[in-house]
Amino acid sequence: MAQTPQSLKEEQRRSANYHPTIWDPSAIKSFSTPYTYELYGTQLEDWKQKARKLLASTKGTVATLKLIDSLKRLGVAYHFQDQIQQALDQLNVVSDDLSTVALHFRLLRDNCYPVTADVFEKFKGGDGKFMDSISGNVEELLSLYEASFMAIPGELILEEVKGFCNQSLKILLGKMDQVERSLEVPLYWRMERIEARNFIDSYAVDDSKSSVLLDLAKLNYNLIQSAYQKELKELAEWWRELNFKEKLSFSRDRLMEIYFWATGLSFEPQYAKSRICSTKYACLATVVDDIYGSLDELESFTKAVTGWDMKAVEELPGYMRAMFSAMSDFTNELAQQTMAWTFCPTSKNSGLYYAEHI
Template sequence: MNLVFSSSPTSVSLTRTSHPRMLVPGQLLQAYHTTRGKQAIVSNSSSSKVIDPTPAAQRRLAQYHPTIWGPDLIDSFTTHYTYESHGTRLEGLKKNVAKAIVASSIKDDACSILKLIASVQRLGVAYHFRKEIQEALATLLSSNTLSTTNDLHTAALQFQILRENGISVSSDLFNKFRSGEGSFKDSLSNDVEGLLSLYEASHLGMPGEDVLEEAKRFSSKILKQSVATVLNDDNLTKRVKKSLQTPVHWRMPRIEALNFIDMYQRDDSKNLALLELAKLDYNLVQSVYQIEIKELSRWWRKLDFKSKASFSRDRLMESYLGAMGISHEPQFSECRIGLTKFMCILTVIDDMYDVYGFLDELECFTDAVIQWNMEAKEKLPEYMKPIYIALLEFGNELSDNAFKNSGLNPLPCIKNEWVNLCKTYIVEARWFYGGYTPTLEEYLKNAWTSVGGPAVMLHAYLLTEGCQLTEASLESFNHGFQLIYWSSIVTRLNDDLGTSKPEGERGDVVKSIQCYMEEKGVSEEEAQDYIKGLISYSWKKINQESAKTSIPKSIVNLCLNMARTAHCIYEHGDGIGNSIGVTKDRLISLITNPIPG
């Protein structure tokens, strides 16, 4: 993705051109196979399957369940936690925790300060203490503890925290825990706490770091055995099971904060001020979320897609969950509101392309988006017109606000991403109506964009930058292109794992799992395992790209959180299409129910 500036100093366009460092899907598969010691997939159009098309005689309907979050229910959300009434207590607790971080850093006790920083991060309050954490880590590095510690837990925790905070650290530090043959020492098998830290640290690995792959294999094997046989500590058992299910590095921050508060209060060594701060901060941020979702509910009702686009998913709260996952800190209210609007409109358009629209209608809609003007709506079927109007009004309003705040016009960037999205949607629609099953490589070449990742990241960046938006900052967005690519791949593959079965049953376009099954003649279980392996490899690339200092930290955080949110939403199936189970419970905890003080 390269930025191309127009002659006007206040107008910016973003176009995707050939990127010299871009690892395309074919290279992704080849690189992944290289790490597994297997032959790479080679794109071959003859391996794709074309069957006789069977055009639908009538419109398809996905039969999504109605929303479970009616406007009256949303309007009823309330909490007694407000910054006005609890602000003084919040500031007092922040001062106490800041002092604790400083005090721990000067005690020359590496394990103590690392554990405190890890707790601050996992409890969701690290945004209050960025300066203190950086200073504490600088003090720790200057003490040379990293190279001298022989404690596996301390070494692994330090490695994890340094990489999480963008500080370069070599994986060679784990060599001291390996035997002459290169495998980890058997004597470590009884150190469950250390192995758990080693397992978590291994997920910060990058391509080529074989020691971390060996660390992951070794630690996961022993931890699985420990859970089944020897662990008597219920709290440790829960931690191990949770990590084996989803490592900390892959978890959505807001969900992690909720879960870790419960876990931390059972820790005998807990810092009471930090625990109280975490609970209070969680409840105060929740009050911000309630204000935002009420505003969004009014906007959504005004659009009236419940009647104008009844074929689509009515998922305001679930879209808000996605926006919250990407940008959860309270100061980014504008970003969450804008992203939720984006996701709601995107969902309607996605359902129109995937299920409801006929191919000729979808071709017409794609052309209209390319034109990007109200006159183009006259050529659209009636049911498409309000959708098209909502899209243009949203994009134009976002651009107008950016111009008012920064003097920069990002409309060409916004339009370009919507055009890219609809072009990938129409490719999938043509595949469906033509009965065509692409190769996995061909599928991924289109699907990393059709999942919405690049468009989400552009919108999130524009909404986050606000009045700080400049030509230079937009140009810096380009440095994160590969990071956006890899986080989009993770998002797409998690989406496919969660939605493949229900979408396959209703006859939607094939996903990565079906493409690989058809191409390689393997079972669904084998295909799912292969896709999970691709996800793990893509996370290594995310880690590698995140470490580059040329990428703005805001882009790094947004991309990491988009990938994490995909893991969360699709962990137990289609958390958007079927939002009655785990998704409902999470939204209740995140938005409606405060944590008891």
């Protein structure tokens, strides 16, 4: 059967030779886990209740600060936001211990309290520089270094802190495993799910650990993973149905990478719809970025997209029509979901679906 000039033109379009994805839909569909909110939701609630009692019964400034820090790094702090805020409201830290002051400062800044960096001035010597005794204390340096990343523009003292700690910690490399990790990626820059997974292992061998928090963190992590698997399977089916592998073979398939990015934006299970919509949007935007064509084709594509001009769509080559159709379907889907959420915010079609299970 003779090919038309248009079909030959589409076949001859260049490719950037992007590497193919290793995450095909069948691999994603094979994911499985024994953990579900239906089976383990009650047990999760039991551990959360025990953790609330632990937080309420903890006495002492240092113990309370360390407990709050552990809750956050274990990835379960979102269950106890009100209690954590109440505990931070009641703390009045007056201490000469740099580790305590730095931890208190970091937690307050992380929870949006208007705390000033002047609390670190008292740890300077008469020459205006940080005391030499600090430079040999790994725990104090780490705590101060992590706090320095909570700086806001114009806080020169925290920039000074960061430089001082960075130089001092490099000398102490090998003293603690955490030193190398913090120098590479400080706490404030880490993805919360990755930090939770890594910290669960570290916390498990800590002599001062709480078995309640450890059990809660493990179960909570596995349950959130089960939610992610469910969302990924939905996304993989959506991507398979678009059939871009055939219709736009030159484009990138980065579904898994983009979903991973979306979990970094909002990891909590109740934000399922946010992750799904963000992933779909970024996947489509990536494909649009890969589109090429003649100036006339690109102008027609731009006109079609910016004005939803169906006449302009008819003038597009087949792969551009497929792209426009996918964008149009996603936009309509998003509009319908927004309307459903507006009028029925507790619907299972809303972004609050998983809130019923946590």
